[in-house]
Amino acid sequence: MQPLNTEQILNTLVGFNTTSRTSNLELINYVRNYLGDYGVGSTLIYNDEGDRANLYATIGPDDLSGVMLSGHTDVVPVKGQNWDSDPFKLKLQDGLLYGRGSSDMKGFIAASLAAVPQMVGSHIKTPIHLAFSYDEEIGCVGAKDLVDKLKLMEVKPKYGIIGEPTSMQSIIGHKGKRSYRAEFTGLSCHSAYIDDGVNAIEYAAHLVLFIQQMNQKLLQRGQTDSAYSVNHSTFQTGVIKGGTVINIVPKTCHFDFEVRHLPQDDIEAILTEITSYAEQEILPEMQAKNADCNITFSMLSGYPGMHTHPDSACVALASSLSHHACQGEKVSFGTEGGLFQEGLNLSCVVCGPGSIEQAHKPNEFISQAQLVECDNFMQALVHQCKEASF
Numbered sequence: 001m002q003p004l005n006t007e008q009i010l011n012t013l014v015g016f017n018t019t020s021r022t023s024n025l026e027l028i029n030y031v032r033n034y035l036g037d038y039g040v041g042s043t044l045i046y047n048d049e050g051d052r053a054n055l056y057a058t059i060g061p062d063d064l065s066g067v068m069l070s071g072h073t074d075v076v077p078v079k080g081q082n083w084d085s086d087p088f089k090l091k092l093q094d095g096l097l098y099g100r101g102s103s104d105m106k107g108f109i110a111a112s113l114a115a116v117p118q119m120v121g122s123h124i125k126t127p128i129h130l131a132f133s134y135d136e137e138i139g140c141v142g143a144k145d146l147v148d149k150l151k152l153m154e155v156k157p158k159y160g161i162i163g164e165p166t167s168m169q170s171i172i173g174h175k176g177k178r179s180y181r182a183e184f185t186g187l188s189c190h191s192a193y194i195d196d197g198v199n200a201i202e203y204a205a206h207l208v209l210f211i212q213q214m215n216q217k218l219l220q221r222g223q224t225d226s227a228y229s230v231n232h233s234t235f236q237t238g239v240i241k242g243g244t245v246i247n248i249v250p251k252t253c254h255f256d257f258e259v260r261h262l263p264q265d266d267i268e269a270i271l272t273e274i275t276s277y278a279e280q281e282i283l284p285e286m287q288a289k290n291a292d293c294n295i296t297f298s299m300l301s302g303y304p305g306m307h308t309h310p311d312s313a314c315v316a317l318a319s320s321l322s323h324h325a326c327q328g329e330k331v332s333f334g335t336e337g338g339l340f341q342e343g344l345n346l347s348c349v350v351c352g353p354g355s356i357e358q359a360h361k362p363n364e365f366i367s368q369a370q371l372v373e374c375d376n377f378m379q380a381l382v383h384q385c386k387e388a389s390f
């Protein structure tokens with residue numbers, strides 16, 4: 001059997017339209033069969049509907065922790081984007097490979113798979129695990145089930161390499177994110193008699209402003225981290241809906257807000273500040289006019305931040321394999337690393353080929369040079385896992 005190179009595998013992977021919320025099973029089956037050809041078994045962890053799956057596979061001894069290579073198989077939609085070529089057909093031009101997911105992040109998955117023959121043939125002492133998830137782009141949906149599954153395993157990976165596009169630089173942190181809906185119930189009446197009603201929009205607006213002011217408060221409290229380009233946890237309201245017509249005092253209003261928080265900030269405490277203000281300052285005023293008024297909160301989505309110590313062994317490993325010294329860099333975009341760290345206590349580094357600059361955009365590409373760098377990373381990893389056991 002002639003081994004496939006990274007570019008050939010990437011060509012196949014890009015051909016599967018694995019836009020988030022659609023089935024990734026064709027791709028997963030391809031990977032499972034590919035691994036099977038090398039005698040590597042896969043565990044599939046399906047979603048409730050059974051149309052998407054995470055894949056987990058271990059190469060090498062199963063009684064040691066080892067290193068996990070993590071990648072998401074889904075890609076962002078191409079709808080509404082102007083592409084110069086078919087986004088699901090890899091196209092090479094001037095050293096750049098164009099296609100949806102080429103950078104984010106099928107390039108990393110392809111390089112991991114291309115190294116499987118060496119991993120298998122080298123009789124590595126340290127296991128290498130492959131963890132490929134679904135629906136990362138819509139809130140790390142698949143990885144949550146993967147974490148639950150891995151929690152049950154006796155031996156868990158020790159280090160996680162999250163192959164999101166970082167141009168092979170080792171990234172040691174990212175913010176976490178939570179989004180919530182706040183729903184206000186007031187009392188409607190004819191707008192000529194406003195004192196008979198409770199205006200849900202106006203009371204909601206009080207809370208929107210309070211949430212906005214949290215940005216400034218955290219800055220004043222010095223809850224900052226200069227490694228981030230936006231150096232504090234941020235708050236913003238992105239959607240608001242309320243009222244029916246201009247001449248009725250609105251009974252209902254809801255708005256959605258998000259917090260992108262520094263991993264070191266106590267997110268629960270911050271959110272309690274917001275809900276306490278609503279319950280203690282706004283709600284009593286509403287209920288004084290009508291006892292049935294209410295404010296409720298519900299969480300829409302979220303993932304934890306990632307925070308890895310720059311001196312940790314995982315960072316040293318990743319930077320020695322990539323030949324890029326770690327600069328202590330942190331990024332604004334989220335990854336599955338936060339979930340693995342929170343749920344499994346894995347030490348994680350984000351390091352993968354391609355640039356986040358190209359991710360999510362039309363004419364997404366990865367350079368052949370970046371794929372070569374990632375191939376070299378994988379070869380060095382195999383070598384390391386052959387020499388040492390952990």
Ligand SMILES: [Zn+2]
Pocket residue numbers: 072104105136164165
């Ligand atoms: Zn990604």
